[in-house]
Amino acid sequence: MDARNPLEQDEAFAASTHRRRPPLLLIVLVLLVAAGGLALAVSDRARESASGIAAALFGSSKPDAGIEAEKAGAVERVFRPTKEQRAAFEILPVATQVFRPEGSAEGRIALNDDDNVPVVSPYAGRVTKVLARAGDDVKAGDVLLTLEATDMVQAQNDYQAALNNLQKQQALLKLDQTIAARQQELFQAHAVALKDYQSAQNDVIAAQSDLKTAEAALDAVRNRLRLLGKTDAEIAAYEKNGRLSPETQIRAPIAGTIVQRKVGTGQFLSASSDPVFVIGDLSTVWLVANVRESEIPKIRIGQEVEAKVAGFGARVFKARVNYMAASLDPATRRLAVRSEVDNPDRVLRPEMFATYTIITGKGEPSPSVPLAAIVYEGDRTHVWVARQDGAVEARDIKLGVINGDNAQVVDGLHAGEQIVTRGALFIDRAATGDKAS
Template identity: 40%
Template sequence: MAWSIAATTYRLIAMLFGMALTTSFAAAEGTTKGSDYVRVVTDQMHQLEVVKVDPHTFRVQRSAIGQIGFNEDASTIVLAPFSGRVIRLIAKVGDRVRRGDALLEIDSPEQVTPQNEFIAAQAARNKARSQLDLAQIVEKRVRDLYEGKAAPFKELQQAEAQLAAAESDMRSTDTAFEAVRIRLRILGRTDAEIATLEQQGVLSRVTRITAPIDGTIISRKVGPGQYVRADSGEALYTIADLSTMWLKAQIFEQDIAFVRIGQEIEARVAAAPNRIFKARISAISSASDLTTRRVMVRSEIGNPDGALKSDMYASFRIETEAAAPTPAVPTVAVIREGDVATVWVESEPMLFKRRVVGIGIQQDGLTQIRSGLALGELVVARGAIFVDNEWRQ
């Protein structure tokens, strides 16, 4: 039994030794190399991909961080136009509203005085209209008598003066009536409510506060039963149009000289890692943050599907120079060792020479070649690591 195990072990060792000799012999008969070149055999060429150095337009970009924000040009706060107590909340956070939609109802004694003034102005206007109608009738009768030589000219002059005074009173009362109407609108009364007040003359202390713009309610800072004051300056609601958002990038001070209005900006957010949001710079801040030493650069972008949310962290790339075509090779063709970058150039079929190159931007799977290669030369792309390892062995 022991002899059988020993024989088996000997045969296995002999087989491995034979395989090693065969591999060594194959290597001796295959790849050859020198100080800066490698020559491969036909079978090894199947592992390699040789490509031509072509021009490619690289975009020169600066990186930045920042955040997403509401479009402040399309958002607003809702303040209390008068003091009173909240008796009903109608709109909630997240609701989409249109201009004129009711947000809440407030019971306020301050609503009584302007409504009473409206009724008084309406009565004064009606009285002025009656006096104007009477003055017009009198003036016409006296004029007819005067033209028929049945009345003196003095009476016609008096009738004309009374008509002019009535017309002036009518204009004054019309102006006063319209001013009170405008005040009611400012205080939150709708045209329908004002028309009802004009027709029925019934006072009401309850007023609805309506949305001033179309948008989505993003915050509410008022509760039922709460007393609100017109002079507090505290927002009851905040409404924003979420169809557009602001991209706010923070740019290092040393990079701001390369940034201009109109340049393209690309943003990525963690919530949509495979999506790139593109916009153009619309504003550059005139001040630098004292703590971070960065300058805020703002862009506006459409957000029709609501993917962008306010205060999302975002990474940005800003195109800072006009793009120009330069020589490029696939990134897999470049062998990097420390600060040195090399490629393997095909000088003749199956013969590759090592060449040091100057590289630039890496973009879209390509590497920019600043020096060391000319357009049209052939380099190893897939398999460059294999050629380099053969050369180093």
């Protein structure tokens, strides 16, 4: 038996129990670590389960239908299209094309002012008839309009007076010549004095001078009638019967096309009025290009010009620069550059809108890609190049001159390489993960 009293026995039991039981803090820590491990295990299983569900719903993102990231220095984008996707693309080899340095401008078709004649009425009067319309082709001498000229009546009166004076001087000369002949006979017969004979001769000389003056006056009035539109036949008929129509005619000075008409029947014209017609020879027209300031240093006289006009499709009208304006238009800040082009079939009309390409240098052959194949990304450009394994890869290129629908490649691509020419933008959006596309 234990000789210790009961109190001592309880204290000894408690001490032995305390030595055998681990500390409470250590137990709590062990429990927390175990709980954390269980949570991580459950999280991993949940993540794997979610990934499996997403793969089942949206399909696998394996390389045969998506994008690979391959490291070879810089990151290179590669796209592996499916057969269905490939059917929507167009892959063609890179061609070689001669690219010409060029400038572009907009402008218009204009009349050739060297063959453009305004028709002005040289006298005042009321228009009685208009015989030509805008767009009509006329020959030199064709009647354009008739009018009652206010100067016609005065010209007729002056002509009649000059004609009467001429006839009078002719009669006086004939009379003086008869008298002089008679005086000569009498003088030879010693029947008259010398002074009488000389006086008769002087009268003949004076009459001849007066006749020449009368003829000159008649010619002057005849020219006035011609200016009023009367022909020599009409003037000759007037001399015979004394009748002359008060109407006068304005005729075409050159052959060409009526490009403007600014007159109507009943209108009163003054001698200082604006042109009533403008006749132009449309067999040649001017191409007037309005060149931007940045393009001016490249433009020279003699450079080739190609013009396209809306309505004629891809038809190109070719000419050469023959004039550059001395100063810019202050309103548009552009320089007028002109060239002359043949227009034998008259298809080009004044004031048509046109776009111009001015060849500013000599071309050289280079790799050529369609503009539709180029993808712009900030200040970089790239195309999608087909690989032998069926994938396409993005390759940066450096562009040069753009001619029409094709661009010159100065670096990054060689002739003969296969590139995507249709569908490049779709591939690019897929490669960059643009889900909106």
